[in-house]
Each structure stands twice: as C-alpha cells, then as structure tokens.
Amino acid sequence: MSFLDAILSSLSAIRAHALRSVLTMLGIVIGVAAVIAMVAVGNGARERVNAQIQSLGANLIIVIPGNITQGGARLGTGNASTLTDADAQALKTEIPAVQAAAPLVRGGVQVVSGGQNWATSAIGVDLDYFVARDWVVERGREFSEEETRRGGQVALIGQTVQRELFGGNDPVGAQIRVRNVPFEVIGVMSPKGQSMFGQDQDDVILLPLQTARQRVVGTNRAKNRSVNQIMVKIREGEDLSAAEEEMRRLLRQRHRIQDGRDDDFSLRNMAEIQATREESARTMAMLLLSVAAVSLVVGGIGIMNIMLVSVTERTKEIGLRMAVGARPLDVMGQFLIEATTIALIGGLIGIGIGIGIAIITAMKAGWPLLVDPLVVVTAFVFSGLVGIVSGFYPAFRAARLDPVEALRAA
C-alpha cells in the first residue's frame, strides 16, 4: 500500500470515530498548546521587562539612604539625609566606570496652569539625570548648566502632565505654578510609559535640583544639600557588580563608616532586579514545560490505550486485510500511521490553541506577539514522535495477529 493511500485510509478510520479520536488527541493538544503559549508568553514578558528596564535606563545602580539610627530612633530606608550632592560628584569623578551620577529630590506636588490643576510628582534633577535615564526632551529644550546650578525657575513636563494640563495646546513657554512658585515650561519629555512597578513614568515634572530643593520639595534638605537618591549610570561594557563594590567602598569611606558596621545607604542594581525577574520567569517556564511534558506523556499513553482498543475492535478487519494480501508490514504501518496522524492532528490543534492563547495574552498584557517558529516546528515534530512511540506497540501487536484467528474474531 502506498504511503498516501495509508494516510487516506487512516484519516477515514479516524473520522469513523471522530469523538473518540478528538478525546484521544486531548493530551497532545494540551501539551502542545502549553508549550507554544508558554514560550510566547515567556518571550513577551521578558521583552516587556527588558523594555521597562530600558525605560528606566540601562546599567543603572540606584543609591538610596539606608536605615540609620538617630538618637535611638531607627529611621526607615530612604528617609535619612545621608546622601548629598557631594556624594554624587565624588562617585562621578572618582570612579572611572561611572558615566553619570544624578542626585535627585522628589515629592508630590499640585501643579496649576491657568484654570487647570493636576497632582503629580516633582523631581529635582541635574543634567546627569537625562544621561542616566536615557531620557530626551521631545519638544523644547533641556535645562542649561546655569539653570541647574543657580536654580532657574524652569520646568520640563512629562507627557501625562502635558495632556492633563494643556490638552492639545503647546505648553512650551507657558507659565505653571508649583506650590505657588512660578515656573516657565521649557519642554516636554519624550514618553517613557509604565515602569516595572506599574507607575506612569510620564506623570512627572522635572525641575532644576537647586530650585526644587530650596522652594518646592524636600526643602528640609536644602541646608545640608542632601538628596533622596542618586542614580548612577555605569559605562557600557563595565562590570556592574565591580562598579557597585567600588561605589560601596567610596561611600563608606566618605560617610566614615567603621569596618563591621552597616552601610547607611543601599545600592539597588537594576541588573539584579532583571535577573530576579528572569529567574522567576525561568521557574515559571520550567513549571509549564513540565506540565507540557507530563501532558504529552499522558497524551501518548492515551493514544497507546486507544490504539490497543482499536486493534482489538478491528481484529476481524485486520484478518480480512491479511486475507486479501496485507503483509505484516502493511498492517503495522496502518496502525502506526493512524496513531501518528492522531498525534499530529492533535499537535496542529494544540499549535492553533497555543497561538490563540499567545495572541490573547499579548493583547491583554500589551506586549508584542512573539511566537517562535522553531518552537512551533519542534512541538509539531515532537507530537509526531509521541504518536510513533505510542503507536508502535499496538501496531506491532496488530501485525503479529494470526490471520485465521483474526478472521474468526467477532
């Protein structure tokens, strides 16, 4: 019997028991769908995490004040005023790996423009901030050196603030009031989107560090020139953890921390956050992969089971086929092809469902659809292999039937 005839014949046998065939495929369908969806969702999630890290600024190490004890009271992380402009300057000048060190202060403010007002956060920054965050002005201009140093009353606004306060109008040159201090809007920042933690990074106004600290947010920091955090960008190609160690050593020395005592600051490495995320994504992937593997094995056992039933049920048909000239190899091929066809159809359905899940997830989560063709092909081939392996024994049994006995079967 030719291969094509054998496939056509197996399709007709599968159609004859449509419901049973579909139920038999289920394990394969679930397994393959899980693999396809898992890989697509995993890739999409990683892509998004990468994009978010990129939006925060790549190669970033964030320095925030640590826990300190002042007069017996333990202050929480981030509140102490141990970090200063001078620390930022020192990090930048003394560690070659540091490309930019941006000290910043931040606080919640109400911004008023004409009849509109909007609650947002104000960040006081110097020019390094734009480098550290890879953030550019979309319209208008950046702060000048002069404005950051002297404390000019100019502001850059994020996309969300621009939308809420000005709608479609051009905000450049407009006057806004932040905590009753007048500022001139000199530019609009390019969009950044959501942060890794779900915050709208465009809902922000940027002010010169000096101005912000003296007149708007964190005014208590003005005297000792302390800051909420320092964003440090490490040069491309430098070792992040080595740079981190150097920074730690420098800051401990500057803050005169004796050996054996805790840091009064803490360092947050974005790469670590990324690694953690990827690690958990990998764990998830392994979990789904094992679900898929178990499902494929169970699916294979299901196929074997049904094929054994089918061989028993069709013993008389096998006898007849042998009587009209089917060789043992023909009978074997028939059942092997049938099992493989069931598995491959299941694989195709699974691929369809998996891609469907990937499309829906990508749409809901708003990340790009990343279906890897290699994974699709692998899943298809793998389901075929499951069919061959699980069909082998039933097919072997069918081929070894004695024609006389088989014909006598009910």
Place this chain on the structure above:
Amino acid sequence: MGADISPALIAVENLERIYQMGEERVVALAGVTTEIRQGSFVAVMGPSGSGKSTFMNVLGCLDQPSAGSYRLKGVEVGRLSPTELARTRNREIGFVFQQFNLLQRVDALGNVELPMLYAGLPKRERRARAEAALARVGLADRMRHLPLQLSGGQQQRVAIARALVNRPACLLADEPTGALDSRTSLDIMALFQALNRDGVTVIVVTHEPDVAAFASRVIRFRDGKIVSDAEQAPRDAAAALAEWSEAA
C-alpha cells in the same frame, strides 16, 4: 488423477495440521492427499470439526501445514515467509466469506479496491478494475453504496467482486450462502457457475448438499481425512433460479 496431463493448480500430499491446545493435541488434518485442476468447481463438504475449514485455510495460505506438502502452481507454500504468503494471498487467492467481511465505512468500490491497494496498483487502474469487477457481478449501479445500504446478496456480490479483482488463480468460498436466504443463495451459486464457465477455479466449503449440488466435484471430509471424492453432473443454478421464479 495421475492420468490427467494438465498440471494441477493445487497439489497436496499427506497434509497434516495439528494444533496444540493446552495439553490437548487437536488433529485437524490427518494426512490429506489430492489435486485440484485449473478451471474446476469443487465443493468441500463435511460436518463441523471434520477439518474442511482448516483445509480451506491452508489452501488459502492463511494457515500453514504442520507436515506434508502443499504446492500452489508448483510452488511449495510451506516454505514461504509471512510476507510471501501475504503476496500469494493477494495475487493467487480470492476469498469469499460467510459474513461477507466488507469494511463498513467504505463504499462498494473502496471495498473492491482493497486487494489492489496491497498489490500496489495506481489509483486510476484500481478504480477501472474495481468498476469492471462490480459490473461483472451485476452491481454497476451500486458502486457508491456503503455495505449497510446493500442487501445481503448484494454485499456477497461485492465480496465476490473483491475476490476476483486481482485475477486470482482460485476462488475460495467458505459457506458463501450461509447467511443468505434460498433464493439469494441460488443467485450467488449462479454467479459462481458463470465465473467458473469463464475459467475461474472455484472451491466452495459448505455443509449444505443443496449448495454442493452445483459443483462438478465433491470432496467429503471426516475426522481430518478425505472420505470420498467424486465427480458429478452439476445442477444448473440459473435454471433452478428460473424454476423458482415460476413457482413464486
């Protein structure tokens, strides 16, 4: 028989077939020797357990003898491998069963094409030969019917078309009328006689003397041996059918 010059299609000598069923040894064939010539119409008779079905299975290459020799067209069947046996069944033997044994999900044409599928014939030739075979058994207008849509007699005709389609040396029919009424049985026997007149060797296994009457030679089995073997003037099935119609 040795006096005949034409070579035997089938020649068996001291044929034995012994089954081991647990402790028991069942002797189904206990030394059978005979010859069947090309173009004959033979009825094999005997009570159940007489060995006639085993004889049939051995002749059809479904079963192999425990001892003795079976030569089909001069080829010693006992020495063939399972694959060669399958090939022999495919090319040289056409089976007709009591229960027709048609594939239920395939139409008449598909059933008749089945042996040619295993012979490896191309689709177009399969189709043409299957159509010719169905026309030959009088089912030209039923080719697309599924077995369930056909009467018992029509199903048996499909089975006969299937048996004929690879132009076998010999047609082996095991109780071909066992599941049919008397009228339809006459019909089928008339078809066998017509095929036999065209040169097809027909061997019918039956326990009904009425059926055996249409053969030109009757071999009787008992306890795994041939107890009688006689030529006879066959009854004409077509004539019997005409009589039947008049009587009705």
